[in-house]
Amino acid sequence: MAAPLSCDYCEELLADYLLHALEPEAVNEVTEHLSTCERCRTQLTTYEAVLDQLAQAVPQQEPPAELGSRLLAAAVEGSMLTASVPESLPLHRRPTWRPRWVFLLTAANVVLCLGMGWWTWHVQREAALVHQRWQEVQRHLALQRQAFTLISAPETRPVVLRSDKPESPAHGILLLKPEEPNAVLIVQDLPPLQRDRTYQLWLGLGGSQRDNGGVFRVDEQGFGLMRITAPRPFTAYQRVGITEEPAGGSPGPTTPRVIGAPLQGS
Amino acid sequence: MDDAHSTDASLMARMAQRDPKALDMFYTRHARAVFSLALTMLGEHTRATDLAQDVFLLVWRSAGTYQPTGSARAWLLRLTRNRAIDELRRDRRRLANESTLPEQLFQALPAPLALADAAERQAVRDALAALPAEQRDALFLAFFQGLSHQEIATCLRTPLGTIKARIRRALQTLRQQLQGEPGT
Numbered sequence: 310m311a312a313p314l315s316c317d318y319c320e321e322l323l324a325d326y327l328l329h330a331l332e333p334e335a336v337n338e339v340t341e342h343l344s345t346c347e348r349c350r351t352q353l354t355t356y357e358a359v360l361d362q363l364a365q366a367v368p369q370q371e372p373p374a375e376l377g378s379r380l381l382a383a384a385v386e387g388s389m390l391t392a393s394v395p396e397s398l399p400l401h402r403r404p405t406w407r408p409r410w411v412f413l414l415t416a417a418n419v420v421l422c423l424g425m426g427w428w429t430w431h432v433q434r435e436a437a438l439v440h441q442r443w444q445e446v447q448r449h450l451a452l453q454r455q456a457f458t459l460i461s462a463p464e465t466r467p468v469v470l471r472s473d474k475p476e477s478p479a480h481g482i483l484l485l486k487p488e489e490p491n492a493v494l495i496v497q498d499l500p501p502l503q504r505d506r507t508y509q510l511w512l513g514l515g516g517s518q519r520d521n522g523g524v525f526r527v528d529e530q531g532f533g534l535m536r537i538t539a540p541r542p543f544t545a546y547q548r549v550g551i552t553e554e555p556a557g558g559s560p561g562p563t564t565p566r567v568i569g570a571p572l573q574g575s
Numbered sequence: 576m577d578d579a580h581s582t583d584a585s586l587m588a589r590m591a592q593r594d595p596k597a598l599d600m601f602y603t604r605h606a607r608a609v610f611s612l613a614l615t616m617l618g619e620h621t622r623a624t625d626l627a628q629d630v631f632l633l634v635w636r637s638a639g640t641y642q643p644t645g646s647a648r649a650w651l652l653r654l655t656r657n658r659a660i661d662e663l664r665r666d667r668r669r670l671a672n673e674s675t676l677p678e679q680l681f682q683a684l685p686a687p688l689a690l691a692d693a694a695e696r697q698a699v700r701d702a703l704a705a706l707p708a709e710q711r712d713a714l715f716l717a718f719f720q721g722l723s724h725q726e727i728a729t730c731l732r733t734p735l736g737t738i739k740a741r742i743r744r745a746l747q748t749l750r751q752q753l754q755g756e757p758g759t
Contacts (some may be wrong), residue, residue, distance in 0.1 A: 324746045325739065328717045329660065330724050359750045361649040363718060364612055364656055366699035372610035373624055377602055380628050384598055384635045529620045 314342040319349045323356050370530075464488075470496070470549065470568040479531070479568050483549060490539040494522075498531040499567060502553065508567070509558045512539055513548035522549070524558040546572050583647035590638035598635050605648055606631075609655050616659040616719050626662065630655050660721030667726075702752035710745035713738050 314322075319342045325331045326339045343350050470481040481496035494510060502508070510522030520540045527533035539546070550569030552562040581589075581600060589597035609630055614623035633654065634641075703711060713731070716722045724742070728735040 321743065324743045325724070328742070329657075329721070330717060330742075355750055355754060356746060357649075359746060359753055360718065361646070361652065362699050362753055363749070364652040365608060365648070366703075367611050367615040367719075369607055369611045370614055372606050372627055373620075376610070376624055376628060377599070377606065380602060380631050381595055381599060383628065383632055385595055530614070530618075 314338050316342075316346060316349055319343070319346065320352050323349070323353055327353070327356055327360055468549065468570050468572060470551065470570045472568050473566070477568075481551070481568055483537075483570070485537075485543045487543050490537075490542050492537040492539065492543065494525070494533075494535045494537055496525075496527060496531070496533045496551070496568070499527045499533065499551075501527055501529055501531060505556050507554055507556050507558060508533070508551050509554045509562070510535070510537065511550045511552065511562055511566075512543075512546045513550065513572075514546060519561070520546075521558065521560075524554070543572065548572055584641075587634075587638045587641045587647070590635055591641070598631070601634070602631055605651055608648060609651060612652055612655050613659055616656065616721075617662060622662070626655070626658055630658060656718075663721045667722075698753060702749050705752065706745050706748060709733075710741045710748070713741040714745040717742055 319339055322331060322335060322339050326336065331339065343353060464486050465484055466487055468483040468485065470483060472479045478498040479496070479500075480498060481494060483492055483494050485492035496508075499508065507524045507526055509524045512520040512522045514520065522537050522539060523535055525533050525535040548569060548571045550562070550566035552566050553564045554562070581597070583601065583604070586597045586601045586604075590601065606627065610623055610627045613626040613630075614620065617623050617626065630651065634651065706714070709731075713727055716727045716730070717724065722730070724738050725735060727733075728738045731738065
């Protein structure tokens with residue numbers, strides 16, 4: 310049997326204990342120690358409070374409007390099933406009218422056949438959707454792999470893009486190798502757009518000249534990721550900016566920039 | 576007492592008696608926090624919605640066993656985090672191989688950048704911002720992504736002992752900053 314934990318050692322393990330990062334054996338040892346040690350229990354409570362604050366400090370987002378009604382429907386349905394199933398199955402019910410029983414059986418068969426047809430169609434449709442989703446995930450992973458390769462490269466330079474409005478949370482990071490035309494753009498907290506709108510990246514040369522860096526959209530959380538192949542190496546550009554444009558992009562920016570950054574020195 | 580002024584404990588007691596109005600009130604009070612944490616951890620709107628529903632349904636079903644020993648909100652968020660970690664770990668087991676770990680790490684890191692944008696969370700934001708970046712990253716990966724210390728060590732190519740020390744120091748510092756531990 311293992312020796313009981315000392316308080317010092319227990320306190321060392323408390324953070325891991327709360328983060329569920331301990332092996333089961335160590336969890337048991339800490340739990341046992343906590344059951345008898347007031348001092349370590351107090352320590353645990355203080356760490357717990359910190360983690361609780363961390364959990365409450367995430368950016369707040371409204372849940373979908375239908376979630377509340379969905380939840381209530383599921384809860385009530387669950388309760389009715391639990392409460393009413395025994396009542397709805399009388400112990401001594403017998404069929405009293407045979408022709409009706411036969412009719413019901415036939416109707417059930419028809420419903421079953423229709424159901425099988427619908428189910429087959431549904432499964433095929435689901436399979437197509439899963440395949441489409443899988444392809445999207447693969448594309449996304451390839452993009453992330455490229456971003457990670459760029460992050461790990463010693464010559465990569467990160468450029469932080471910010472809004473001109475201090476209160477705007479929109480921001481982004483452009484990962485580029487100055488001597489090359491390839492880069493990866495990651496944006497966060499950009500407002501999601503209607504279907505007929507898109508974001509467009511502009512790569513500014515001298516004066517009002519600029520190259521099109523590509524168009525992209527963001528997800529519901531305002532997160533977007535785009536691979537860029539610029540017409541020239543990034544040393545040629547002096548600034549970058551992102552604007553909102555009609556779907557497909559514009560020959561030049563038509564709205565004020567959402568976020569941007571200077572590139573001098575790259 | 577009307578619903579708006581009911582305590583969480585009394586709502587839980589009413590839920591144990593299968594009162595849907597109590598669930599509705601409890602949901603209205605805490606849905607935003609639960610959904611936001613789920614979304615931060617899972618990163619997908621649909622999954623976060625499903626997880627939030629699961630959490631509230633679990634509360635509804637097990638309300639009778641609830642022991643009021645602190646803030647119900649904190650308890651609810653711990654429940655949310657545990658369920659999200661279960662999902663994330665299931666995902667990782669499914670995708671477990673060397674090449675996917677760095678991608679998950681990369682995916683995980685943007686979340687902290689957007690953390691704590693509301694004014695009332697200023698203290699947490701300040702305390703987090705004051706942490707050394709390597710401590711903050713390790714803590715986020717452990718807390719919000721449910722990565723084990725060994726997984727974090729592999730991803731960051733850093734010795735396991737260093738990762739453990741970083742997380743411990745990060746939590747100790749946060750505790751000092753947020754709770755004004757004596758001697759600090």
